[in-house]
Amino acid sequence: MSKITANLNEPQKKAVETVKGPVLVLAGPGSGKTRVLTRRIAYMIEEQGIAPWNIAAVTFTNKAAGEMRERVALILQEIYGAPPVGQSSRLGGLTIGTFHSICARILRVETAAAGFQPNWIIYDSADQVALVRAVMRDLNLDEKRYPPKAIHAHISNRKNELITPETYRGASYFEEIAGRVYRSYQESLLANNAMDFDDLLLRTVLLLRDNLDARSKYQRKWPYLLVDEFQDTNSAQYEMLRLLVGEPAHNRNLFVVGDEDQSIYRFRGADYRNVQLFRKDYPDHIEILLEQNYRSTQTILDVANALISQNRNRTPKRLHTDNGQGAPAMVYEAYNEVEEAAFVADEIEKMLATKAFQAGDFAVTYRTNAQSRALEEAFVMRHIKYKLIGATRFYERKEVKDALAYLRVIHNPADSVSLERIINSPPRGIGAKTLEALRNWANEIGVGQTEALQILHHGPQRVALQSGRTLSTAAYKAPPFGARAQNALIEFAALLDEWIATERRGHYDSVADLLDQVLAKSGYVDTLRDGSDEGEDRFANLQELRGVAAQYTQGMSALEPEQSPLGLFLEEVSLVSDSDQLDDSAGAVTLLTLHTAKGLEYPVVFIVGMEEGILPHSRSLESGDAEDMAEERRLTYVGVRAKKRLYLVHCFRRSLWGDSSMQQPSRFLDDIPPDLLSGMVDRQRRREGSYQRVTSWDADESERGQSRSQTGGYWSGRSKSTQPAASPFGQPSNQPSSKSPSDHSSPAAGSAYWSPGAGGKEASARKPAAASGPLAFKRRDSVQHPSFGIGTVIESEATGDGDEQVTVAFPGVGIKKLLVSLAGLKKL
DNA sequence: TCCTGAAAGCTTTTT
DNA sequence: GCTTTCAGGA
Numbered sequence: 001m002s003k004i005t006a007n008l009n010e011p012q013k014k015a016v017e018t019v020k021g022p023v024l025v026l027a028g029p030g031s032g033k034t035r036v037l038t039r040r041i042a043y044m045i046e047e048q049g050i051a052p053w054n055i056a057a058v059t060f061t062n063k064a065a066g067e068m069r070e071r072v073a074l075i076l077q078e079i080y081g082a083p084p085v086g087q088s089s090r091l092g093g094l095t096i097g098t099f100h101s102i103c104a105r106i107l108r109v110e111t112a113a114a115g116f117q118p119n120w121i122i123y124d125s126a127d128q129v130a131l132v133r134a135v136m137r138d139l140n141l142d143e144k145r146y147p148p149k150a151i152h153a154h155i156s157n158r159k160n161e162l163i164t165p166e167t168y169r170g171a172s173y174f175e176e177i178a179g180r181v182y183r184s185y186q187e188s189l190l191a192n193n194a195m196d197f198d199d200l201l202l203r204t205v206l207l208l209r210d211n212l213d214a215r216s217k218y219q220r221k222w223p224y225l226l227v228d229e230f231q232d233t234n235s236a237q238y239e240m241l242r243l244l245v246g247e248p249a250h251n252r253n254l255f256v257v258g259d260e261d262q263s264i265y266r267f268r269g270a271d272y273r274n275v276q277l278f279r280k281d282y283p284d285h286i287e288i289l290l291e292q293n294y295r296s297t298q299t300i301l302d303v304a305n306a307l308i309s310q311n312r313n314r315t316p317k318r319l320h321t322d323n324g325q326g327a328p329a330m331v332y333e334a335y336n337e338v339e340e341a342a343f344v345a346d347e348i349e350k351m352l353a354t355k356a357f358q359a360g361d362f363a364v365t366y367r368t369n370a371q372s373r374a375l376e377e378a379f380v381m382r383h384i385k386y387k388l389i390g391a392t393r394f395y396e397r398k399e400v401k402d403a404l405a406y407l408r409v410i411h412n413p414a415d416s417v418s419l420e421r422i423i424n425s426p427p428r429g430i431g432a433k434t435l436e437a438l439r440n441w442a443n444e445i446g447v448g449q450t451e452a453l454q455i456l457h458h459g460p461q462r463v464a465l466q467s468g469r470t471l472s473t474a475a476y477k478a479p480p481f482g483a484r485a486q487n488a489l490i491e492f493a494a495l496l497d498e499w500i501a502t503e504r505r506g507h508y509d510s511v512a513d514l515l516d517q518v519l520a521k522s523g524y525v526d527t528l529r530d531g532s533d534e535g536e537d538r539f540a541n542l543q544e545l546r547g548v549a550a551q552y553t554q555g556m557s558a559l560e561p562e563q564s565p566l567g568l569f570l571e572e573v574s575l576v577s578d579s580d581q582l583d584d585s586a587g588a589v590t591l592l593t594l595h596t597a598k599g600l601e602y603p604v605v606f607i608v609g610m611e612e613g614i615l616p617h618s619r620s621l622e623s624g625d626a627e628d629m630a631e632e633r634r635l636t637y638v639g640v641r642a643k644k645r646l647y648l649v650h651c652f653r654r655s656l657w658g659d660s661s662m663q664q665p666s667r668f669l670d671d672i673p674p675d676l677l678s679g680m681v682d683r684q685r686r687r688e689g690s691y692q693r694v695t696s697w698d699a700d701e702s703e704r705g706q707s708r709s710q711t712g713g714y715w716s717g718r719s720k721s722t723q724p725a726a727s728p729f730g731q732p733s734n735q736p737s738s739k740s741p742s743d744h745s746s747p748a749a750g751s752a753y754w755s756p757g758a759g760g761k762e763a764s765a766r767k768p769a770a771a772s773g774p775l776a777f778k779r780r781d782s783v784q785h786p787s788f789g790i791g792t793v794i795e796s797e798a799t800g801d802g803d804e805q806v807t808v809a810f811p812g813v814g815i816k817k818l819l820v821s822l823a824g825l826k827k828l
Numbered sequence: 829t830c831c832t833g834a835a836a837g838c839t840t841t842t843t
Numbered sequence: 844g845c846t847t848t849c850a851g852g853a
Contacts, residue, residue, distance in 0.1 A: 060842095060843075061842095061843080062843095098843065099843080100843050101843090124843095125842080125843090197842090197843050198843095200843090201843095264841075265841080265842070265843090266841095267840075267841060267842085268841085268842060268843075367840070367841075368839060368840055368841075369839080369840085369841085370838095370839060370840090370844095370845095373844090373845095390842090393842095424829095427829080427830070429829065429830095430829090431829045431830075432829085433829085434829090484829095574843095575843070576843095593840090593841065593842095594841080595840090595841045595842070596841090596842085614840095617839095617840055617841080618840085619839090619840060619841095620840085631841095635841080655844080656839095656844095657837095657838075657839090657844070657845095659844095829853105830852105830853090831851105831852090831853085832850100832851090832852085832853100833849105833850095833851095834848105834849085834850085834851105835847105835848085835849075835850095836846105836847085836848075836849090837845105837846090837847080837848090838844105838845090838846085838847095
């Protein structure tokens, strides 16, 4: 038996060892799917002798990709020891990346192979909308009647359905307009030598579909394909997979892992029905269900099940766990979002005080980014360290975008969107009028704006000579600028020219050098650092960007010859997401949206804003589309990812767009059986609009043994409730608790579990067998390893997939990182 | 051309 | 409530 599959349960083992595909794995939450994927890769390489360069694993975030690669390396190193001398890694040539990054690589290579400069750049969402807006202005379309954002979304959706401007057919007047914009937008992208996210997929699919050579080349390159989060694939991505796999008759090796219930990206074209398509397209596939959960307590799992079982069109799964019953999920109604945040912060403080948890154990999740503000304020006030994921994304900050725009224009002078962004930033006397004139003049000559600048700077003869092209006669006429404007333009053109030359000749060590030069000579930094705190903040962000840029050096382009360091830098920066920056440092509470929370797990999870209009979101309520509502439910389901404690919090009132309105508790709360919850609110009474402020817990409650007197709070519908009376820290008092035997046998349940001061007991009472439970090893433990001998634990941490990674110092051997499930470590 | 203050519009979710 | 856009004056 392979050591790689030791300690896996039967379905997991089957998923790893079934090397003949196609394989469809439907994996419930917390069922160890990352583990299965990483071990399968390790198994293919070491046990099956498959070359790593014949394997491609596709994920949806760069972070997941990076982690997967690290974990595979770790497994291989642990089981088989250090790689043979001269071979730095067993994983050489292994492709792990997102759909988008893999497509970008393919397109770069193919562009270069076709003899073109692969220096196109990738536009982010803001650039894309800006370009749509510019195009619509040219077409004289009313932005009020046709919001550029909506038009852009429509175009993006069509692209994800593989509809090109040529095959586009508009069914309504709006769509007819959108079609015109689409065509024009696509032309503009081409003129700017740019692609949007959707182009990366679309063009790769078209390449593979229409170009037999390219198709067979990549089919031969990657006979082994693995896909994570398969339910989040859109039509283009599914088609790309199909093309890479080839005819089903080839019986090529396709392995996909997904969970229809966790499909939450419908808005960007993801279609969980691809699971059904897969079944149909690969009738000989093997289907494996992973139903054992290693993450959560049974109660939390029951909550999740109760939520998701209301959805139709799903593959029923029976999720179960050995982790024990655990405490009920807690429902709390706060008066408003300020009190909601205060409640969350209070609870976290109390749990921190028990020492049973650290700040990094907590996640506070919400539907929309806007909800983070109140939480942040509460945390700042209480000096609780937190990290906020995603609100103002780093790469969307103005100063960062400006700096990148400079670099983009240097890399790709055709990029007029970036040029227009920086041409007068800092102000250098090139205002709207001058810009307009430049645009028109460039149009007239039939060149890009950067080239027009060069004509202005060097004269048409020299530009024509250098580019080897004939310029139109318009280029030789006097330029239409006033003296002042023309001087400003020429001065800027000279700067740009110098930078472009520096880059072309490779006269910079790292991208950071280039960035320094640009920011200094453009005067950008001087203008930014105006002495204000804000200026310093922004400058600090640029320094952070510089830190990233410093990693892109001349040396690295040897690996990817078709790209300059600058090109590599710009590409990677375009394709990272904010969650990729999520570090695992345990020092802070994490604030993040439900979407970004997917794939992560925390001992304690709060879902705030469990209200109609927030979760489910008003857009989904108003659309009346059952699929929209189903997705909101899946999103809630995805959010239920606590290992031990789950809080569902909602508000009585909430301020939205300035004014405050009454909120109804989320319908999803109604779907959870009351015996899984504590702190049940009498929602009937709530609907009648009454709200009772409770500042201290009454005698009635203290009799039940619950203590929370030190913290005032809001509570409603409790004392005169028609439903089972409930306290926030215990089970519903008149609910029979016989349902869960562990409630009685373990202090890790019921009131003691939740009350402050009982944390010590809780930690010791936990079952050591629980896979995702407490860690089996701690600092200073003496341990024995079969080959390394006796050592001392330096550090131990839970890995993302329910395993535990222990760092051990072995005297005379060195420091080793070991996975508990594999290493055969014994505690002495 | 650039700065200021007022007004409008805005918020799902992300590669 | 907050950010982006617009209008008007220097």
